[in-house]
Amino acid sequence: MKIAIFTDAYEPHTSGVTTSIKMLKEALIKMGHKVYIVTANLEKYRFKYDEKNNIIYIPGVKTGIYKTRLTSVYSRKALKIIKSWDLDIIHSQTEFAIGTFSRIVAKKLNIPIVHTYHTMLEDYVHYVTHGHFDNWGKKIVVKLTKYFCEKKCDELIVPTDKIKELFTLKYEISKHINVIPTGIDTIKFEKNEVIDKEVKKLKKKYNFNKDDFIIGCVGRIAKEKSLDKLLKYFKKLSEVSRKYKLIIVGEGPELRELKDLSSSLGLDDKVIFTGLVNYEKIPIYYNLFDVMTSFSKTETQGLTIIEALAASKPVICIDDESFREMVQHNYNGFLFNNYQEFRDNILKLGNQEELYETMCINAKNSVYKYSKEVFAAEILKVYYKALEDKNKGWY
Numbered sequence: 285m286k287i288a289i290f291t292d293a294y295e296p297h298t299s300g301v302t303t304s305i306k307m308l309k310e311a312l313i314k315m316g317h318k319v320y321i322v323t324a325n326l327e328k329y330r331f332k333y334d335e336k337n338n339i340i341y342i343p344g345v346k347t348g349i350y351k352t353r354l355t356s357v358y359s360r361k362a363l364k365i366i367k368s369w370d371l372d373i374i375h376s377q378t379e380f381a382i383g384t385f386s387r388i389v390a391k392k393l394n395i396p397i398v399h400t401y402h403t404m405l406e407d408y409v410h411y412v413t414h415g416h417f418d419n420w421g422k423k424i425v426v427k428l429t430k431y432f433c434e435k436k437c438d439e440l441i442v443p444t445d446k447i448k449e450l451f452t453l454k455y456e457i458s459k460h461i462n463v464i465p466t467g468i469d470t471i472k473f474e475k476n477e478v479i480d481k482e483v484k485k486l487k488k489k490y491n492f493n494k495d496d497f498i499i500g501c502v503g504r505i506a507k508e509k510s511l512d513k514l515l516k517y518f519k520k521l522s523e524v525s526r527k528y529k530l531i532i533v534g535e536g537p538e539l540r541e542l543k544d545l546s547s548s549l550g551l552d553d554k555v556i557f558t559g560l561v562n563y564e565k566i567p568i569y570y571n572l573f574d575v576m577t578s579f580s581k582t583e584t585q586g587l588t589i590i591e592a593l594a595a596s597k598p599v600i601c602i603d604d605e606s607f608r609e610m611v612q613h614n615y616n617g618f619l620f621n622n623y624q625e626f627r628d629n630i631l632k633l634g635n636q637e638e639l640y641e642t643m644c645i646n647a648k649n650s651v652y653k654y655s656k657e658v659f660a661a662e663i664l665k666v667y668y669k670a671l672e673d674k675n676k677g678w679y
Contacts, residue, residue, distance in 0.1 A: 467659025
């Protein structure tokens, strides 16, 4: 099968969406399919066709929202190349300009289009409105999402039941919704000799002691991730015991403010901000952690949690529906609702060695269903259904 994936962002850009697409592409190619990418050029304002890797980069203007660019909804140059690919199906991964272009291409080529909804767009309205007319902005987002996800695709995919419920109950989308959790390369995060050596280097670099218990967080440093709350909780925890350390991996628009908050809380000697880390080195950091945490309530799935589990690390997450499918409370981690629960769960893992080791084993055993191979196989079922329905003339 020949498949074109349309996305606003792709490598070298780093995000959960980019990771999801990369995993899907690798698994599909391994299965014998041919995969093409149509994306925005995030580095320069110019059109580029990487024929060797089958990637089209369409120029766009900066949006001011974390390195993203907005392209035009149509590219004659890109369409000419896409026609030569002789595609069977299109898989859209965005609701914006590249997404609109994918629907134009699908209509012109008379082939089915599958769409994956990745991001809780309502939670990102403030980047555009800057606090003004937020309610108005959210209403527009709901209407656009409903239009793209119900009217403009043949099959719809979401990563969790949380999004499915949002679509059916709030957005009133009536079409069938396929729930397919995003897959990862689970082997990549397992400890090996190379990773173990690099972990030792990091411990030396950050002056960690043998008895330190390291709490980790990976992701974009942004308002919707609630990292300010993490710092405030950690401040209280650090007063219980000095052995707890916090390391926040990533960059983003709130990094400066978060560093200032950390300093104001007197945490400079207990909290480390790594800044941007190349994705290839992320497995090293997961293996550096003793536990992984997330305070975000805006995730559609939370790939970093799956990655941490694949590295055999227990996870402690805010009790949100997006995490409930991955985090099995008291098995591979804990869900918390307040500081008391967060503290108690950290202390359990930090003080009970047998419990900690058991949860590490459980963490690894809980991620096999999230492999990229399982992910791609489930996506393929949706592709074949779309093709079958198209051939029957159902749309």
